[in-house]
Amino acid sequence: MLSLRNTLEQAVDDLVEKALARWPNVPAISGWLKLNTQGDWLLTGPVPEGLTISHPRILNFMARNYGCEPDGRYYFQNGPQKAYVHLVYTPWVYRIHPLAQGDLMLSTHTGLIGWPQAMFQDEQGRVLVQGEHGIGLLHSNDMDLLAAGLQEAEGALVHRASWAVPPVDPDTLIAARTRLRCVAGTSTGRRECSFTVHPIHSADVAERFKFDPNPEVDK
Template sequence: MDDLVEKALARWPNVPAIAGWLKLNLQGDWLLTGPAPEGLTISHPRILNFMARNYGCEPDGRFYFQNGPQKAYVHLAYTPWVYRIHPLAQGDLMLSTHTGLVGWPLAMYQDEQGRVLIEGEQGIGLLHSNDMDLLAAGLQESGGELVHQACWAVPDCDPDSLIAARTKLRRDKKTSTGQRTCTFKLIQIDSNAVALRFQFNPNPEVNQQDPNS
């Protein structure tokens, strides 16, 4: 969270939270909803990076954007994270969230529509549809099951200097660097069971609890 946001929270600690105005779609785009039925896509780089740095989650699984002293709960079209795959010059793959956080993949899933979900260090997220070809290159069949094998990397340098991305790429201080060859079986999962299994609330505006609780 930005220092300016923390200072704003300290100065105005009781600003009511809002819900029903912000949505994260399947491509990792932020949409302003409310008056516009289809949603207005937020595209300004400075705003996107500010939102990326101030995206968080309540203990009860509601995700939010902390806009200064006010918390805006996010409606999730599917998962709280959308993952991107970036090919590096040496042939490794690098994984990042829609908020630019670079980290390690931990598991992979496939739902009934064929969509791939990745469990990363940040949590569960849908793989961006544009990156399915990159993932497919590492897929193979083993014992009648789909398995993905690839060499992943988290660089010890500034990841944003390696890849041009809309949202600035950065590494969490707790994330280790290096290279790993990982093999993941694509575990089958029902899309309707994802939120319960990974304990997040995709619809915080429905039956919303007290935002300040």
Template sequence: MDDIVKQALAKWPNVPNCYGWLGLDARGHWYLRDDQAQAAGPFPQSKGSLLQHEKLIEFIARNFEPDGQGQWFFQNGPQRVYVELEATPWVWRIQADFSVVSHTGSGAAVQDCLVDAQGRVYLTTAQGVGLVHTLDVPLVAEAVEAGRWLPQAVRAEDLPGRYGFVMSPSSRWAAQAQAPTKAPSVSGPHP
């Protein structure tokens, strides 16, 4: 986490969290989702505006992490901006030597290779599970042919539970906000 972010957290510790405003698509692109994009539907049905400012993208990448409930966020100064995911919290790019780099630029060592019914390829690492960028699937095939990775079948809908991540923190937040609250119990003698 950037030092300036740590300083902002110390200075303003109680800034409310932000939900629904940032999305990560299956190609590792970030999308800003204003009120209009959010009203048009959930991510990725309504993506919003593609972020293209290189320094902003780098800032998000350096400050992207999960909370204790598997919800991924970008720490924007004192505020957590929770991220809507199209597929997984990581999008992997495969290099010519079969090394793996995330959409945030961090390297990772592959533990397992997974393939779902639609032919999408996922790699698990110590950082978690991520979708392989569609342009890199031919490199995955080369790695499999070379005996480096052994694909295992997986159901895409099982990935969040199996690997502990939340696809839509805004949906979870909205559901919790609408949940009825239980009236406090009163103990002691009643009149």
């Protein structure tokens, strides 16, 4: 199952569990995998710098096996080997999906559906969403969808919209690069939400939300 801190620690695939049982002491690695601000995985190790991973089966495998250590280091569990992920900004990149009823649906770059809880804007105008799965940057392609719900109230920006987590398999509603899915414990339904968009400085995000953007292997 999945457990929450400010982020999710994801249960691994059966295939990965079997590999861990067979090879329990494979050393972890760092410095070869990066998550950029568009939610893309980039290889940065002994391959051409910045090679983007795009194969759907690989993307879905990575999505299912992306997790976080208690100390805030994010990783991809690649079979028996843990690969720590360099985060260009945040550990999650959020997408907004408009539904037929006019509701909005929020997902992470790994396809996890959940509820928004707070919103922020940094000094570059980028919007960050704190969701059930942690803090994440809103994908730049979805700024117009967000802007439709923005209002000014008493000198502050406020976002008002109806959000939904559908009771049906969300992957049947929206065509997405990575399979959309809900996790156990996430409530379904629709909510009218109003969030003040708080200012935040990008340099403070990692410390405030307790994640390590440049994780290293334990010494």
